[in-house]
Amino acid sequence: MPVNSQPTDDIDAKSPLSLEISGISKSFGRFPALNDVSLQARDKEFLALLGPSGSGKTTLLRVLAGLERPDAGEVRFGGEDFLSLPVRQRRVGMVFQHYALFRHMTVAQNIAFGLKVRKRSERPSKSEVDDRVADLLSLVQLEDLGKRFPAQLSGGQRQRVALARALAIEPRMLLLDEPFGALDAQVRRELRRWLRDLHDRAGVTTVFVTHDQEEALDLADRVAILKGGELIQLGTPNEVYENPADPFVYDFLGAACRLPGTVDGGRLTVADWEAKAPKDAPQGAVEVFFRPDEVSFAPADGAGLAGEVKAVAARGPDVRIECLIEGRLFELEAHGPSVPPGVAPGLSLRIRPMRPKVYAAKSGG
Amino acid sequence: MTVEARPISRTRLPGFAPLLVLASAIVMAVLVLMPLFVVFGDAFSKGFGKYLASIRDPDAVAAVKLTLLVAAIAVPLNAMFGIAAAWCIAKFEFRGKSALLTLIDLPFSMSPVVSGLVWVLLFGAQGWFGTWLIDHDIKIIFATTGLVLATILVTFPFVARELIPLMQDQGSDEEAAALTLGASGFTTFWKITLPNIRWALLYGVLLCNARAMGEFGAVSVVSGHIRGLTTTLPLHVEVLYNDYDFVGAFAAASLLASLGLITLVLKTTLEWRHAGELAANRRH
Numbered sequence: 001m002p003v004n005s006q007p008t009d010d011i012d013a014k015s016p017l018s019l020e021i022s023g024i025s026k027s028f029g030r031f032p033a034l035n036d037v038s039l040q041a042r043d044k045e046f047l048a049l050l051g052p053s054g055s056g057k058t059t060l061l062r063v064l065a066g067l068e069r070p071d072a073g074e075v076r077f078g079g080e081d082f083l084s085l086p087v088r089q090r091r092v093g094m095v096f097q098h099y100a101l102f103r104h105m106t107v108a109q110n111i112a113f114g115l116k117v118r119k120r121s122e123r124p125s126k127s128e129v130d131d132r133v134a135d136l137l138s139l140v141q142l143e144d145l146g147k148r149f150p151a152q153l154s155g156g157q158r159q160r161v162a163l164a165r166a167l168a169i170e171p172r173m174l175l176l177d178e179p180f181g182a183l184d185a186q187v188r189r190e191l192r193r194w195l196r197d198l199h200d201r202a203g204v205t206t207v208f209v210t211h212d213q214e215e216a217l218d219l220a221d222r223v224a225i226l227k228g229g230e231l232i233q234l235g236t237p238n239e240v241y242e243n244p245a246d247p248f249v250y251d252f253l254g255a256a257c258r259l260p261g262t263v264d265g266g267r268l269t270v271a272d273w274e275a276k277a278p279k280d281a282p283q284g285a286v287e288v289f290f291r292p293d294e295v296s297f298a299p300a301d302g303a304g305l306a307g308e309v310k311a312v313a314a315r316g317p318d319v320r321i322e323c324l325i326e327g328r329l330f331e332l333e334a335h336g337p338s339v340p341p342g343v344a345p346g347l348s349l350r351i352r353p354m355r356p357k358v359y360a361a362k363s364g365g
Numbered sequence: 366m367t368v369e370a371r372p373i374s375r376t377r378l379p380g381f382a383p384l385l386v387l388a389s390a391i392v393m394a395v396l397v398l399m400p401l402f403v404v405f406g407d408a409f410s411k412g413f414g415k416y417l418a419s420i421r422d423p424d425a426v427a428a429v430k431l432t433l434l435v436a437a438i439a440v441p442l443n444a445m446f447g448i449a450a451a452w453c454i455a456k457f458e459f460r461g462k463s464a465l466l467t468l469i470d471l472p473f474s475m476s477p478v479v480s481g482l483v484w485v486l487l488f489g490a491q492g493w494f495g496t497w498l499i500d501h502d503i504k505i506i507f508a509t510t511g512l513v514l515a516t517i518l519v520t521f522p523f524v525a526r527e528l529i530p531l532m533q534d535q536g537s538d539e540e541a542a543a544l545t546l547g548a549s550g551f552t553t554f555w556k557i558t559l560p561n562i563r564w565a566l567l568y569g570v571l572l573c574n575a576r577a578m579g580e581f582g583a584v585s586v587v588s589g590h591i592r593g594l595t596t597t598l599p600l601h602v603e604v605l606y607n608d609y610d611f612v613g614a615f616a617a618a619s620l621l622a623s624l625g626l627i628t629l630v631l632k633t634t635l636e637w638r639h640a641g642e643l644a645a646n647r648r649h
Contacts, residue, residue: 065541065545066544066545067541067544067545087544087545088544088545088546088547088548088549089547090545091547092545093545094541094542094545096538096541096542098538100538100539100541100542101539101542102539102542102543102557103539103561104560104561113543113546113548113556114546114547114548117543117546117547117548117549117552117556118547165542165546166545166546168546169546169547
């Protein structure tokens with residue numbers, strides 16, 4: 001069930017850097033990688049394609065780069081038919097997951113490559129190329145490493161060279177395939193902010209593929225969530241986090257607790273807890289989702305889900321509380337540093353989800 | 366598995382190892398070094414003058430020239446074919462890929478005599494195209510063309526086999542990157558693909574060349590042994606040996622052996638000088 005986003009009126013198809021993807025399908029042999037995906041990116045937007053592996057996000061990126069030809073659909077960039085352009089004329093800056101630096105060239109040669117392969121009439125002079133390379137090296141803070149070979153660089157440095165190389169051709173669109181995938185957590189966080197700054201300064205439209213929901217929510221203007229080759233939801237990080245379109249998205253965007261329940265009229269019932277049902281809740285058998293840190297605790301004679309505390313552990317700023325609810329063990333979280341009153345191992349209490357989300361139960365599930 | 370654990374695997378050899386090393390050294394000496402000494406020893410057995418005369422013999426000179434000519438045609442063709450095949454297999458997915466891989470290996474598993482016989486069956490006087498070729502006065506069998514064809518078939522896999530694993534390992538990301546940066550297909554091949562495989566290519570060409578010059582079986586079938594015309598160096602050795610001209614036979618053999626030694630030196634130099642670079646490529 002592809003949930004194609006409606007073209008929003010504030011997207012101007014004529015603005016030079018707006019991207020419009022409509023009805024893209026692509027299969028490899030019998031394996032469908034993309035199924036009727038439509039979405040838009042605004043002028044100079046930072047768009048994240050988020051999904052688990054096999055969701056088709058990288059395939060979509062390669063379609064945009066021109067490295068894969070879709071079976072059906074259309075891509076317009078600044079109003080221009082993008083699919084009819086060969087790769088080399090699209091002027092997209094692509095950063096590959098493993099950087100794909102030219103291993104037999106120095107860092108400076110890597111960055112200069114895109115300028116040097118231009119047609120003679122459009123090719124900058126040697127001194128112009130050198131200046132540009134120097135500018136880019138300082139932009140990515142690698143001024144002294146121009147003469148090194150890629151094999152002599154660290155992962156983070158390689159990634160920045162790959163970015164500089166992609167920026168050298170003054171791309172209209174930046175495509176990043178899991179740009180932080182091969183880096184360790186520390187470097188990752190540092191580069192994230194830096195990349196966002198770079199995007200803002202470069203004035204390009206950026207499409208960025210990741211399987212890390214935290215990264216997508218932190219960096220992007222909008223997030224497109226893909227699953228099994230279909231677009232499930234498109235929205236700002238806040239929209240998708242606050243209002244996940246379906247259980248998959250809810251689950252994918254963060255830790256989730258789920259319990260079966262029923263909605264009857266305006267009332268939601270989960271086990272012996274009854275509450276006002278959320279506005280758009282479906283009727284009948286439902287699945288109730290809540291985030292493990294969005295709960296409040298009440299004494300055993302209060303209102304909420306009946307639970308029994310099994311273990312309590314303070315972990316840095318948070319307190320983890322293992323609770324048995326409806327015969328299932330849940331790992332709940334409270335923001336510490338102190339343990340909420342009335343919560344201790346062996347005690348019975350009531351747990352009230354503060355913002356439960358309700359989805360129709362899958363038949364047979 | 367930590368990195369520090371690695372040097373520990375280079376422990377001292379156990380007590381009986383020197384014995385094994387000695388044994389293999391003896392075997393090598395008997396099987397490899399002794400024949401080499403015999404070849405050069407017999408070649409010079411009647412003095413240096415006689416050796417020089419054997420080498421300067423018009424038939425010997427013709428054989429050397431023919432050998433070089435055949436290699437000069439067969440090796441570049443196989444290098445081109447090898448690059449093309451490795452490129453297809455390593456960078457693209459297509460139907461029948463594994464069949465092509467198997468086919469490339471066929472000359473290795475087939476007796477060279479068969480590789481020669483194929484051409485006789487096709488182009489010989491009694492072959493499929495025999496009458497047509499005779500009518501049009503085209504000679505393939507018992508001529509240089511046949512020798513080249515037989516050599517190409519036998520040395521078919523050398524370059525491709527050397528390149529395929531390397532190119533598969535390198536993947537096609539760098540080429541894709543070059544394309545997105547605006548390079549044409551030709552520029553991408555010339556500036557990215559070729560430099561990345563240059564040492565492996567040279568290595569493959571070297572092996573291919575050694576085999577092309579030394580090939581006996583396949584060439585023997587199509588040659589017809591016409592002295593001074595269709596005898597390559599290995600065939601020349603056989604002809605002289607059958608004539609009881611031992612000095613001549615060993616003199617010619619010493620030339621072949623020298624070719625082999627030169628190849629070995631080049632190959633070792635290549636491995637020694639570019640081992641790091643190749644290893645870095647594979648780790649990348």
